[in-house]
Amino acid sequence: MAWSGKFDDMFIENDGNTSAWNQRQPHHKMPAKKNLNTNTPSIIQNLQQGITISLVGVILMRDSPRSVFTKKTPTKERYCISLTLRDSVDWFINATYWGEKAMINSISESFKIGEVVEIHNAMVMAANSFDEKFKPWSPSPFTLNLSEFSNITLYTGPDRDKYLSCSHLPIKPASDYYTxxxxxxxxxxxxxxxxxxxxxxxxxxxxxxxxxxxxxxxxxxxxxxxxxxxxxxxxxxxxxxxxxxxxxxxxxxxxxxxxxxxxxxxxxxxxxxxxxxxxxxxxxxxxIMEAQHLYHFAQLGQDENGTLTENEIDPDISEITDVFTVKQLKESMSSLTSTVQYGIIYGFISWFDVDSEHKHFVRLRCADCSTLFDDNSPMCVNTNCTSASEFNMKPPITEFSIGTAVSDYTDTLRGCFLSTSAAESLLHTNPEQFPFLSINKKTQLKWEVLFEKFQIYFKIKKQGFGTKPYRIRIIQCIPISIQDLTNHFQQQLQ
CATH class of the missing domain: 2.40.50.140 (Nucleic acid-binding proteins)
Structure with missing residues (x-):
């Protein structure tokens, strides 16, 4: 089964596969029917052109009813809906259901995306390259054509969960996406x-x-x-x-x-x-693992951008003495037992995109409840906060919100966030002034920081369970010389 976004329900089985209970329990408007005919349902992978088939699959996508004029009936309006069905991890196919307006509207109201259906009397046809331009990509060279002689019902067979699990797998490779x-x-x-x-x-x-x-x-x-x-x-x-x-x-x-x-x-x-x-x-x-990482980051974002502040009391950096390489830190994170871990990395900032024109690096936070201000609201959006009223509104706290990556000779640690004090020391400006700097000035500041040698003080806070349940915050970055770095490595070798 696929995960439903609640990782408390997820467990790592002995075979290493992740599973979860899918909370989706759709409301059906059409009574479920099973095995309207005795034909064994076909599978998409083995379809052949020109045959009439039955098929069971989960609906990956579907559109609303629409009317068209076809070459066969140029003067008569016909109605149809398109859907994409999947019956296995690797195979899915597009289908079009044709009929009178009342019939198509009735069918449209009877099922939705994510439900498992069984279709009967569907004609297998060669996919038309022109039509396929306007439909989801499919690995099948065929398409299914359904008419008033066809039938579609909700499927309740014992293997229904097998089809449901397919609805939570992307139709493209898990790594094939743009950030x-x-x-x-x-x-x-x-x-x-x-x-x-x-x-x-x-x-x-x-x-x-x-x-x-x-x-x-x-x-x-x-x-x-x-x-x-x-x-x-x-x-x-x-x-x-x-x-x-x-x-x-x-x-x-x-x-x-x-x-x-x-x-x-x-x-x-x-x-x-x-x-x-x-x-x-x-x-x-x-x-997929990438989605689980993003889910935990989204939870991090809810904390980092919602209810938590940077006012959590951290020790003075002089009290932080544990030194890690990035590789050692990554290995220790998997077995972290304490809620909070502090440490030092001798390395450099390898990602510092502060001159991007499409990002916001400064945010406003309520002085009373710490809720982030909405971009479209000049006041706290938390209705339970005393500052939500114009009469009680206090000046908000302005702070940096800058993501970064830290590297050394062993590896790179991504998904880090700079504390406001660390960002101020690196940029030599405060969050109130930063938005008014020119792009050229921001680019100059960026390259004054990138790949320079720093003694980087960090804080890792445990936030739950899963593959990436940590919030990594850079507390301070102190420039170091080549001699300081050499002395450090010599001490490591002793």
Whole structure:
């Protein structure tokens, strides 16, 4: 089974595979039927053109009913819905169901994305290269055609869980995706391209009813997502079926692997944005290690960007004496027994992207409850906070929010965050002044820090269970000379 985003329900089995209870229990409007005919369901991998089949599979994606005019009936409006079915880890296929308006609307209301269905009397046809441009990518050279003589029902067989587990596996390799930083850095060179993204949900915007130029009624909303490299990125959703699913996604908990999302440059925002199209397949809480890492980072973000502050009392750096290489630190993290670990790394900052125009490196936090201010609100958004009222509002705390990576001769430690005091010492400015620096000045400061030798004081805080349950904060970076570094290594060799 795939993980549902609640890692307390996850266990590591003896065979090393991760499993979890899937909490999704869909409401069915159509009575479930099984084995309408005696034919054994076919499997997608073995399909042959020109035959009529039965098939069981989980719905990866589907669209809303639409009307079209075909070559065979140029004067008669026909209705259809498209869906993508999967019956195994490696095989999935596109299908189109044709019929009268009332029938197609009835079918559309009877099932949704993520449900396991059984179809009967589906014709296997060669995939049309033109039509496939507007459908999700499929490894099958065929497509399924269903008509009023076909049937589709909810499947309740004993092997239903096998199909459900497939819905939590991306249709592309787990490592085949862009980070949001990659998208922003590539900028307009990606304009119009379809890419894969692995992101966490931040916030679902207002759902709006839109009338197109042709009079078609549609819904639109913008989903805010993030990853370890970018705090906020826009994903535009047009398809009502996806929007209905998005309403159930939980901020800072739901992780999405998005296949073939279109990237465009938005002139109004002067930045990149993504849009889900008819080719897009969204895998919710994918059962891959990369998604589990991002889930824990999202939880970290909820702490780091929500209720925790930097005012936790840390010891003076003179009291921190344990020295680690990055490799030693990574190895010790897997068996960390204490809640907090302090230490020193003799190394350098290997990632310090403070001159990016598409990131926010300064944030405002409520002086009373420590909640982060929303970008669109000048006051605390926590309704239980005394500062939420205009009459009691105190000046917010301004602080740095800068991600970085630390390296030495053994390895690189990514996903670190600089404390405000550490950032101030590196940038020689405070968070109030930093946004007003020119890009050239920020670039200059960046290269004054990158790859310089530092004595790096860090704090690791344990935050739960899983593959990456830590918050890594850089407390201070003190420049060191070659002689200091040589003396350190000589002491290590003694």
């Amino acid at each position: 949001l930083e990659d998208v922003n850095i590539n900028g307009q060179t990606l304009h119009g391209e379809n890419v894969n993204l692995l992101v966490a949900v931040k916030k679902l915007g207002q759902i709006k009813d839109i009338t197109t130029k042709t009079g078609k009624q549609m819904k639109r909303c913008e989903l805010k997502v993030f990853d370890e490299t970018c705090q906020l990125f826009g994903l535009i959703l047009w398809e009502e079926q996806i929007i209905n699913e998005a309403v159930t996604w939980i901020p800072n908990q739901t992780v999405l692997f998005i296949n073939d999302v279109r990237i465009t440059f938005d002139e109004f925002r002067n930045g990149m944005i993504s849009t889900a199209t008819s080719r897009t397949v969204i895998t919710v809480n994918p059962d």
